[in-house]
Amino acid sequence: MVFSSLVFIFRFLPVFFILYYLVPFGYKNLVLFLGSLFFYAYGEPKFLILIIASIIVNFFCAEIIFGAEEGSVKRKLFLILALVYDIGSLLVFKYTDFILENINHLTGAEIPLPGLTLPLGISFYTFQIMSYVIDVYRKKCGSAHNLINLGTYLVMFPQLIAGPIVVYSEVSQRLKKRRIGPHDVEEGLKKFTLGLGMKVIIANNIGGIWNTCLEEGFENLSTPMAWLGIASFSLQLYYDFGGYSMMAIGLGQMLGFKFPKNFDFPYIARSVTDFWRRWHMTLTAWFREYIYIPMGGNRKGVVRTILNMLVVWLITGLWHGAAWNFVVWGLYYFVLLVLERFLLKKFLDKIPVLPHITTLIIVMCGWVLFQSPSLGEALVFISRMFTLNPGYDFVDPLKQSGMFFIPAILCATPLFSGIYQKCKKKWYGIAVLFVIFWGSVVLLVDSVFNPFLYFRF
Amino acid sequence: MVKKLKELPQKIKKCPYVLLVIITSMVIGIYGVLINFGVIKPKNAFDTPALTDIAVASAVHNIKAYFSPDMDYEPVKFVPPTGDGTAAVSQNGGAEEAKAPEAALSEASAEAAAKKAPEKEDEEKSDEEKTEEDKEEGEEDSEEEDEENKEEDDGSFSPYGDFVSVEDDYFDERTAFIGDSRTKGFVLYSGLDRIASFAESGYAIHSVFKKQIVKTPVGNFTLDQMMAAEPDRFDKIYLKFGLNELGWGNEEIFAQNYYALIDMLKYYQPNAVIYVQAIFPVTKSKAASSKIYDNDRIAVRNETLKQIAENEHVAFLNLNPVYADEEGYLPEDYAPDGIHLKAQYIELWKDYLKQHAIVKEEWKEREEAEPAETDETAAGTAEPAETTGIPEAPEGEAPAEENPDESTDVEGYDE
Numbered sequence: 001m002v003f004s005s006l007v008f009i010f011r012f013l014p015v016f017f018i019l020y021y022l023v024p025f026g027y028k029n030l031v032l033f034l035g036s037l038f039f040y041a042y043g044e045p046k047f048l049i050l051i052i053a054s055i056i057v058n059f060f061c062a063e064i065i066f067g068a069e070e071g072s073v074k075r076k077l078f079l080i081l082a083l084v085y086d087i088g089s090l091l092v093f094k095y096t097d098f099i100l101e102n103i104n105h106l107t108g109a110e111i112p113l114p115g116l117t118l119p120l121g122i123s124f125y126t127f128q129i130m131s132y133v134i135d136v137y138r139k140k141c142g143s144a145h146n147l148i149n150l151g152t153y154l155v156m157f158p159q160l161i162a163g164p165i166v167v168y169s170e171v172s173q174r175l176k177k178r179r180i181g182p183h184d185v186e187e188g189l190k191k192f193t194l195g196l197g198m199k200v201i202i203a204n205n206i207g208g209i210w211n212t213c214l215e216e217g218f219e220n221l222s223t224p225m226a227w228l229g230i231a232s233f234s235l236q237l238y239y240d241f242g243g244y245s246m247m248a249i250g251l252g253q254m255l256g257f258k259f260p261k262n263f264d265f266p267y268i269a270r271s272v273t274d275f276w277r278r279w280h281m282t283l284t285a286w287f288r289e290y291i292y293i294p295m296g297g298n299r300k301g302v303v304r305t306i307l308n309m310l311v312v313w314l315i316t317g318l319w320h321g322a323a324w325n326f327v328v329w330g331l332y333y334f335v336l337l338v339l340e341r342f343l344l345k346k347f348l349d350k351i352p353v354l355p356h357i358t359t360l361i362i363v364m365c366g367w368v369l370f371q372s373p374s375l376g377e378a379l380v381f382i383s384r385m386f387t388l389n390p391g392y393d394f395v396d397p398l399k400q401s402g403m404f405f406i407p408a409i410l411c412a413t414p415l416f417s418g419i420y421q422k423c424k425k426k427w428y429g430i431a432v433l434f435v436i437f438w439g440s441v442v443l444l445v446d447s448v449f450n451p452f453l454y455f456r457f
Numbered sequence: 458m459v460k461k462l463k464e465l466p467q468k469i470k471k472c473p474y475v476l477l478v479i480i481t482s483m484v485i486g487i488y489g490v491l492i493n494f495g496v497i498k499p500k501n502a503f504d505t506p507a508l509t510d511i512a513v514a515s516a517v518h519n520i521k522a523y524f525s526p527d528m529d530y531e532p533v534k535f536v537p538p539t540g541d542g543t544a545a546v547s548q549n550g551g552a553e554e555a556k557a558p559e560a561a562l563s564e565a566s567a568e569a570a571a572k573k574a575p576e577k578e579d580e581e582k583s584d585e586e587k588t589e590e591d592k593e594e595g596e597e598d599s600e601e602e603d604e605e606n607k608e609e610d611d612g613s614f615s616p617y618g619d620f621v622s623v624e625d626d627y628f629d630e631r632t633a634f635i636g637d638s639r640t641k642g643f644v645l646y647s648g649l650d651r652i653a654s655f656a657e658s659g660y661a662i663h664s665v666f667k668k669q670i671v672k673t674p675v676g677n678f679t680l681d682q683m684m685a686a687e688p689d690r691f692d693k694i695y696l697k698f699g700l701n702e703l704g705w706g707n708e709e710i711f712a713q714n715y716y717a718l719i720d721m722l723k724y725y726q727p728n729a730v731i732y733v734q735a736i737f738p739v740t741k742s743k744a745a746s747s748k749i750y751d752n753d754r755i756a757v758r759n760e761t762l763k764q765i766a767e768n769e770h771v772a773f774l775n776l777n778p779v780y781a782d783e784e785g786y787l788p789e790d791y792a793p794d795g796i797h798l799k800a801q802y803i804e805l806w807k808d809y810l811k812q813h814a815i816v817k818e819e820w821k822e823r824e825e826a827e828p829a830e831t832d833e834t835a836a837g838t839a840e841p842a843e844t845t846g847i848p849e850a851p852e853g854e855a856p857a858e859e860n861p862d863e864s865t866d867v868e869g870y871d872e
Contacts, residue, residue, distance in 0.1 A: 010482065186472035193478075208658075214793040215642060217800050373793065400658075430474050437478060 001042045002161075003192075003247045004199045006444055012039065020255070021180070029152040029175065032255065036157040040120065047119035050089065055151045057085050058129045059144065062136045066143035075137060082133045090126045093119055098322035121161040123319060125154055127286055132168035134290055141169040149175050158255065162241070163248035164262040165282040167289070171257055178256035190424055190433055191250030197436035198243030200443050202411075205404045207236040209397045210371070218372070218381045222391025226384040228398060230364045233371060235408045238266065241280070260285075267363070267412045270355045271348045272336045275363055283319075287312050302342070310334055320370070325378060329369040336362060612775030613813050614766075617730055623814040625807075628652045631690065635680065636660065636697030636734075639797060646800035647807045653691070655680055661701045662714040666721075684725040691726045692820060695810070697734040699758045700796070703749050708761045715762075719769045730815045731771040735759040737780040740787045743795025750796065752785055772815060779809045 001008045016035045023031050041048045061082035068074040091099075097113045104111055132153070136143045144150035153175055159166050213221055213229035221229065245262035252259040262282050269275035276284050288297075292312050298305040317330020340348065348355045365382055372378035410416065423429030469476060613620070628649040634640050640656035655670050669677035678686070696718070702711050715733075722731060736755055738744075744751045759775070766773035780802075782788050787795075791802045798806075 010486075014482075182468040182471040182475075186475050189472075189475050189478065193474075211794050211797065215646075215797055215799055220800070430477065433474060434477055434481075438481070 001039050003244060003251075004196060004440070004444060006441070009196075009441070012042075017254070025177070028256075029148055032156060033148055033152040036152070036155040036160060039157040040155060040160060044120045047122075050093075050119050050122075051125060051155060052151075054086065054089070054125065054129055055147070055154050058082050058133055059147050059150050061085075062133050062143040062150075063145070065133070065137050079133060079137045083130060086126050086130050086133075090122055092116070093122055095318075095322045124162060124165060125160060127165050127283075128159075128168070129154055131165075131286065131290065135167070135169050141172050144168075144172075144175075156252075156255070156257075158248040158251035158257075159259060162244055163252075164245055164259050165286050166257075166259055167286070170260065174257050180254075180256040184256060185254050187424075188250045188253030188255075191253065192247050193250075193433045193437045193440075194420075195243040195246030195248075195250060196440045198239045198246060198411075200243075200440040201436065202404055202408050203236045203239035203243060204443070206232045206239070206401050206408060209233070209401055210236065212397050213381075214373070216393060218377050218384060220393075221381070221384045221389065222393055223384060223387065223389045225391060225394040225397075226381060226389075228394045230368055230381070230385070232397075232401065232405075234267070234364050234367050235405070235412065237367065237371075238263070238412060239408065265412060265414050265417075267360060268356065268414070269359050269363075271340055271344075271359055272333065272362060273340050273345075275359055276333070276337070283316070287316060291315065306338055309338060313337070325369055325372065325375045328375060329366060332366055332369055611778040612735070612763075613773055615772040615813075615815055616770045617772060617815045617817070620813040621816055622812050623816065624811065625649060627693075627811065627814055627816075631692040633691045633694045634697075635665075635694065637701050639700065639736075640695075640697045642797055642800075643803055643806055646803040649807070655683075656697075659701060660698075662698045662711060662718060663702075665714075665718050681721050681725075684722065688725045689728060691729045692817070693732070693815075694722055694726060694729050695732045695734060697736065699736045699762055700750075700755075703754050703758060708757065711758070712761055712765055715765050716769065719765070719771060723769075728817075728819070730817065731769070732774050732810075732815075733762055733766040733769075733771055734774045735762050735776055737776040738785055738787045740789050740792055740795040741784065742789060743792075744786060746795075772813075774810070774813055776806065776809060779805045 001012060003009075012035075016031075020028060020031050020035070037048065037052075040051065061078040064078045065075050068078075093116050096116060100111050100113050103109060132144075132150070135141050144153070153166075153168055153171060154160075156166075209232035210229050213225065216225075218226075242263040249259045249261070260282055262280060264278040264281065266275055266278040269278055292308055295308045295311065296304055297308065313330040313334035314327065315330075316333075317326045317328070320326045320329070365385075368381045368385075369375070369378045372381055420429070424433070625648070628647075628651065630651050630653065632649075632652045633655060634644055634652055635655040637656065637660045638658035641654070641658060644652065644654040644656055657668075657670055660668065660670065665680050667679060669679050671678040671680070671683045684690075698715065698718075699711070719731060719733075722729065736758060738752045738755055739747075739750045759777075763773050763775075777785075780787050780791065790799075792798050
């Protein structure tokens with residue numbers, strides 16, 4: 001089930017929330033747990049076992065770690081067991097084909113590729129459960145002691161499939177006890193509406209242009225078309241993923257949880273470093289907390305810092321997909337971040353407007369690497385951007401989707417968020433939200449093209 | 458529990474937005490339920506403004522059915538959309554029944570009856586003297602050469618005669634492509650720049666009479682308006698619908714709409730060869746990720762399309778041989794989004810069309826009778842045309858006399 005679908009909004013949500021709000025607190029987690037399992041199974045029943053197994057394995061390992069003595073071998077052992085299981089299952093389901101392909105290439109062997117389907121949300125929930133086990137080990141929080149609570153944490157439907165990566169320690173309190181007032185429900189639904197509009201009204205309508213570029217073939221694009229194509233993809237990705245995160249946060253609030261922000265107007269960033277403090281914030285936070293800092297962060301000298309960054313960005317790239325263009329994408333940012341950190345920082349802070357523009361261009365080229373069917377094609381695309389290629393192929397797409405560009409660009413800046421905060425309780429704010437909600441529903445009824453780009457994770 | 462209820466009014470005041478959404482959803486939900494159980498009759502989504510035309514077309518359709526019992530063919534039940542008081546034309550094939558809506562629309566029907574002419578060009582369009590019977594027989598004689606549709610091994614068939622191979626210049630100004638976004642891709646990347654294109658993303662069978670797809674400086678027009686304004690403009694019409702309507706799950710309504718479309722086209726372009734194209738499959742990954750786009754549904758839809766083509770005695774083109782792999786899916790690299798073809802694979806589609814083309818005798822006659830402005834090749838045989846690019850007749854300075862309508866610029870269509 002996808003948030004931006006009629007079956008979710010008008011069948012699942014009403015039934016779920018009626019049950020959830022009626023039930024006394026002691027049972028709310030159970031309702032949430034079962035409801036989320038249903039939500040997950042609706043799309044892909046066969047991988048339900050996997051996620052339940054993950055809960056069970058990690059639960060028991062964490063309990064043992066928690067109960068074992070300080071510094072005993074047992075603690076380390078079970079931590080390693082849990083991590084091997086988690087990382088292992090992620091590797092197997094996501095990277096087997098990639099690894100085997102490369103082995104075949106290198107050694108000339110002909111190992112057949114199993115072609116396993118990727119279980120829904122495995123990249124997200126694996127990271128979440130790892131955060132739990134590691135935090136229990138580090139004594140940052142106690143273990144759950146209650147299998148249902150842990151299960152609820154892991155499969156909670158708002159963030160299960162692509163939601164913000166919520167670290168256990170952030171929600172452990174609320175898991176045990178939370179209050180849900182009318183204010184939470186109200187604000188949560190408003191955020192959900194905003195996210196829905198972002199995804200359905202803007203992202204779905206702007207997205208067609210990149211597909212047109214694919215159809216035309218990158219080698220045939222005119223320069224304006226190339227820029228239009230990547231600009232529209234950049235906006236689409238932001239509104240798609242950002243919209244989904246916004247919906248997740250809103251739903252989480254309606255459930256009584258407070259999820260962390262995942263996007264902070266990334267496209268107004270002043271530098272690449274700044275960009276990554278604003279894009280997919282929970283992911284970078286996770287990498288910083290569980291890889292970068294344990295490896296020493298920036299406290300072991302320049303060379304070690306660079307090495308740590310390299311590891312983080314290689315893994316970041318790979319996390320996004322099991323293909324070489326993602327690795328290159330990760331390395332692309334690694335190089336830029338190192339440059340910025342050690343060389344360019346002073347300059348960037350001083351110059352007024354230019355860094356914003358260059359950052360945008362860098363990020364857009366990054367998305368070309370990210371989304372192109374292959375590395376070669378990505379380079380072709382970038383070359384079409386920076387050479388003069390006349391053509392009129394951009395006129396039609398611009399006419400069709402052009403009207404969404406201005407609102408999309410404006411809303412990607414903090415311009416309206418201040419207005420939103422002030423107006424969201426006034427009658428006209430509510431009227432606008434109402435229009436966004438039903439407008440999105442109408443578009444969903446009519447839609448033939450409703451992709452979700454981060455869905456393959 | 459009671460305590461909670463008492464607190465409710467207070468809580469309600471604090472969340473107006475939630476309430477607004479819940480109340481409107483419930484209202485719409487109740488409305489939907491009432492419609493579902495027939496308590497309320499909705500304004501039918503398939504209402505078309507040109508109801509009289511459709512009723513006439515359906516009447517004509519049923520007349521044809523009535524007069525073709527020896528062809529062993531099932532007349533199709535056509536139920537015009539309700540909601541305007543017109544009685545539904547039930548499946549009887551009875552001439553009286555079929556005449557009833559006609560009688561109600563005397564003028565239009567007379568024209569319609571006269572309109573069902575065989576492909577004699579010199580026949581007047583509004584010849585009211587001919588009776589319907591004559592019309593039907595004349596049509597049968599010249600239009601249907603043999604009863605059986607020639608079915609090729611690849612699933613395409615044509616009642617007009619054998620398929621022949623042609624070259625790109627077959628697709629001239631008298632060719633129309635009507636369809637959805639895949640057709641649009643074809644028009645964009647096939648390199649055929651003389652054809653008339655009525656294709657748009659999201660164009661669906663029920664909106665052909667509503668969507669103003671023809672945009673001109675003097676205004677926007679729907680397909681039927683355009684066809685009415687330029688009768689006899691087209692010799693070949695390629696149709697491709699069915700993909701956007703996969704979610705309907707209702708083959709009968711889809712068929713009804715398609716019949717209405719074909720009958721309208723036959724009404725205004727009586728000499729045209731109409732090709733119903735099947736929809737080719739989606740990629741395996743698209744089929745796996747979508748409940749609507751799966752090849753079983755597509756197969757069912759193609760069966761319906763085949764039936765429609767058979768019932769209407771038009772050509773049917775099965776595109777599966779071109780685009781389906783061994784498992785029946787579109788190869789992954791043909792379509793990045795699973796549905797829309799990449800530019801370089803449009804060539805295959807064009808080639809298939811070129812190998813399954815119909816050329817009518819009277820086109821050749823017409824060409825010989827008047828100086829040919831275009832390079833229309835006489836491809837009555839299976840040999841490809843020898844003259845490509847060199848007109849056989851002296852290049853006429855005169856504008857194409859064969860297309861008197863085209864030269865008028867009252868409407869100013871330049872597709």
